[in-house]
Amino acid sequence: MQAIAVRDVEKVFQLRHDRSLKELAVARLRGRPSGDSFSALGGVSLDVQQGESLALLGFNGSGKSTLLKLISGVMQPDRGSIGVRGRIAGLIEVGAGFHPDLTGRENVYLNAAILGMDAATTRARFDDIVAFSEIERFIDTEVKYYSSGMFLRLAFAVAVHTDPEVFLVDEILAVGDEPFQAKCLARIRALHAEGRTLVIVSHDLDTMAKLCERGVVLDHGRLVLDGTAQEAVRHLRA
């Protein structure tokens, strides 16, 4: 059974240059379009089965993040359709829901709620989250005083302790120092072993080849390869 079905999805961005009334009026008078369009995705179809781990690869500007945002529902496709089964958590830039003026503890609760956890579940997992992040001493300090590593560790800890069926992960494997990275990867493998679906975007090709079974390569908004993760990595390096 598939967890994600992407059907002929297109996404075009309008790049608006002119914002002020004067600029808009001048553009209209000269018959010049007030912006360019840029096609981020042009007709992508993709099925992800439940329990699969998919590496979404491609160079900058290939449309990986756009596809992830469409799957998470943050953006809507211009054409085509997207369907998902089960609850989705987008770890699209961890810490997006963090507020610098709240303490670590408050941010854990707020971010867990944003990612769909209720109060009781958050309370039950709170100690695990803090232990995972290894910042016990600073949990009641405002997040603005955290180092960037501490911030990312806490944000990542919250994200991997929610329990959605589908995880969308965007470039978060570069979190913290090496031991912590190893811990993150172990956690992601554990999530996968529990039968959750993973879609991961990263430029860390070696890690992706080890972590994922399947690999998909996007190039300028088109799907150019769908095979194993190793094949996808080899294609990109060719």
Next chain:
Amino acid sequence: MSGTTDAGLVAPGRGAGLLDVVRQRYLLRLVVRKELRVRYRGSVLGLAWSYVRPAVQFAVFYFALGEFLQQRNTLPPFALYLFSGIVVINLFSEGFANATRAVTGNAPLVKKIYLPRELFPVSSIWVALVHFFPQLVVLLVAAVALGWRPTLLEVAVAVLGALVVLTLSLGLGLLFGALNVAYRDLENIVDLIVMVAVWFSPVLYPWTLVRDSLGEGTVLLWLYQHNPLTIAVELFHRAFWWPVQTAPPEAWQIPDRLVVNGVLALLFSLAVLALGQLVFRRLEGRFAQEL
């Protein structure tokens, strides 16, 4: 893709709008708490500021209008008349202005995680309600001190007035907040509306002055009287000031059909809310890329 079935798949990012916010009350509560924490960060007085601000505003109006401009004898007790109107306008102004900025103000979240986006304007209205409460406390204390003993009618009339304002500010907040994503001019327009609102409703003067100035039966007077804010303000006057007032009958009368107009204003505000929700949903799909 043949052989695969799409049954049971749901399109992401298409929620049920305001209904989703009702379902996610826990998240709403946390977002409201965040807003309040952030508003009063690093401040010693904290939420007590929500008492200080209206009190100072009230004192300025009271001395400038009541004493310097000699208005205190027109609508005694003038202090209570002013205050019962000002709290209505404060609730509207704060709710409307902040709801308009709610989506743009939460851009990092809107761009990266899917949540029912109505959550942000609704939380702004909720925060305005939290700030309304201390003002209401001050109003009640003042009214009771002046001999106010409410009946069920006074309570019902006040609740009706508050409902009109809350519904209207949420509806307008959704409408302007959605448009504000593409055109930031809207928040300036909203500031203008809020600035003007206090003068186009009978907060600082009796409505009878407007009647005498515009003339009975004119369109302008009809519009003034059917402004939902005018009605809400008069509902509050009726609830908190009328029972203890000692103004001469020629200076102030309860506007005709006040309660009927109150119900109509609530229906009108619900229509604005429906329109706001409709426009919000229509534009919501583009929020993430416009921000």
